[in-house]
Amino acid sequence: MNDSSNSKKPDHLAASSSRLRAWEKNTLEPTLAKSPERQKEFTTISSYPIGRLYTQADLANWDSTRDLGFPGEPPYTRGIHATMHRGRLWTMRQFAGFGSAEDTNQRFRYLLSHGQTGLSTAFDLPTLMGYDSDHALSEGEVGKCGVAISSLADMEVLFDQIPLAGVTTSMTINSPAAVIWAMYLAVAEKQGADWKKISGTLQNDILKEYIAQKEYIYPPEPSMRLVIDTFEFGMKHTPKFNVISISGYHIREAGSTAIQELAFTLRDGMEYVEWAIRRGLPVDEFAPQLSFFFNAQNDFFEEIAKYRAARRIWYKAMTDRYKSVNPRSWALRFHTQTAGCSLTAQQPMNNVVRTAIQALAGVLGGTQSLHTNSLDEAWALPTEFAATIALRTQQIIAHETGVTNTVDPLGGSYFVEALTNEVENGAWDYVRRIDAMGGMVRAIEKSYPQREIAEASYRYQMAVDKKEKVIVGVNDFVTPEKPLEVLQIDEAVAHRQAERLRKLRSERSTADVERRLTALRKASKGSENLMPYIFDAVKAYATLGEICEAMRTVFGPYEEVAIT
């Protein structure tokens, strides 16, 4: 994508390449003869080869006007705002959720009182899979990986004394996203908050579920319909809400390389845009509400190159492929989370250091919001102690390091610019391959991204096992240690949830719930937007499980072909 057709080298490039050759002969060669390098090959954590030295010669086809530009202007390599973190720091958005709605409400209020600037909700596995807390398959899972939300009643408790008009909330929910969002909007309505003004982010990214995280309920086609329903609803009613967070995070956690994370995420984004356009939605009316979410792994420069390349790819895709004319559709806005899979159970205090470096990459890469993981997360959900250090890590980067004093401080670095180009080119190769398969839904059905990720994750594990990749405290620098204090979630949460559901079912109007669920089932068989039907059912206190089941009877379940 960065090929330049003029083959004649300008004079300054020719001069610099002759100086480079002189350096190689006079300085490098004698050094290598005396003491060879530590390794034959140097590679990123993704096994991408990295050169000894980057110079002007590596940017021969690079054009600073075309490829770098200025912040806040296409192609957005340097960031999407003119002043970036000088103008406004990123939102410090710590993902939190465990136990009951009461437990998480308390943690939310604790984090807000300690200077956190946005909320982010983690739901438990039953909620993520569309089951109520008292469903047989929920046994043992209630409140464990996040908060248990089975109905609007739980959602009301979750945001008790938190005015939704004044806080932005991110909700990590995918297959049942439309239902959980309807519950959130119902709470906002009850609080008297104006839907036109509330803002936040719904993850709502079903494609990466099929690819990586595997929390799906329905087959791809009806799932995509639900996603586009939320786009359409959001466009009309909640213009400030990000209706989707197109996520590479989980793809990376599943073991992908940085280039795969970038490529599959951006191609997912293109898939959503294409489905929405096919629905008849004008690209520039829904695209400003799309947002992205990337991982921050240990390989510092590879990550920074990835974020910079992401912005450039999205700008090109929106303008070249989808003929967008609204700059608000061109700028890729993203959230970053440090890499959970990089945390070690061994010597867990070291995770504070890993997380700080990863977070720094996110900041230097121009993130809009950031979650830093807690040191104890290879053992359990974080304690309050560990969660506080994680938040403080961001505050130290923001207020003590000085990295926010200038926009894109790494811009123009030979290495960073060359790597940004290479990462971008690698991602476009994947995008073209997926285009040739007929798009991302088709590629998923062929298990293509799943297989690519499984290969990469196996290669990485073998490299770690052979100590080709060192992990401090795990395969090198090992010391004996004492167990860590971790957060324990007991089964009392499940019992309380079951009791609350029993009470809810006895107090609400069964006839009203039935009528609204029947209407939803009927609409599911047609092609109408399902959001109004879901919203109606939510308001009558139909449960998450009931609403998802109503749609499941029409859409059917999804079963993946397991590959190993």
Add this chain to the structure above:
Amino acid sequence: MLEKKIRVLIAKPGLDGHDRGAKVIARALRDAGMEVIYTGLRQTPEMIASAAAQEDVDVIGLSILSGAHNTLCPQLMKLLHEKGMDDLTVLVGGIIPEADIPALKRSGIAEIFLPGTSTQDIIDFIHKRQAQPR
């Protein structure tokens, strides 16, 4: 004489879909010469016990990262006992707080492998265990 291959069932019980570990282990054990059957996602303890019986496996490897191990593992161990399959080696890999390990071992789990374990350690453990007369 050709040695009988060790048969292993890799299973993911519960609602969690994070299958990176399960898939890596399945492949590593296969590359080490074992016969590996992967159940796929969202298997109940009943489904796992009957798959283990049907496939006549020597080892079951459970991958659990969701915190549901204290519920799921005892359920599976009870079912295996009822089916007279006590001689099976059951291993757990995943995110398991240290405080939970003694109770899991008492329920009959042979070993718990935490994050950071090398695949070779697991292969060695299985070979050693299967070589022991029981």
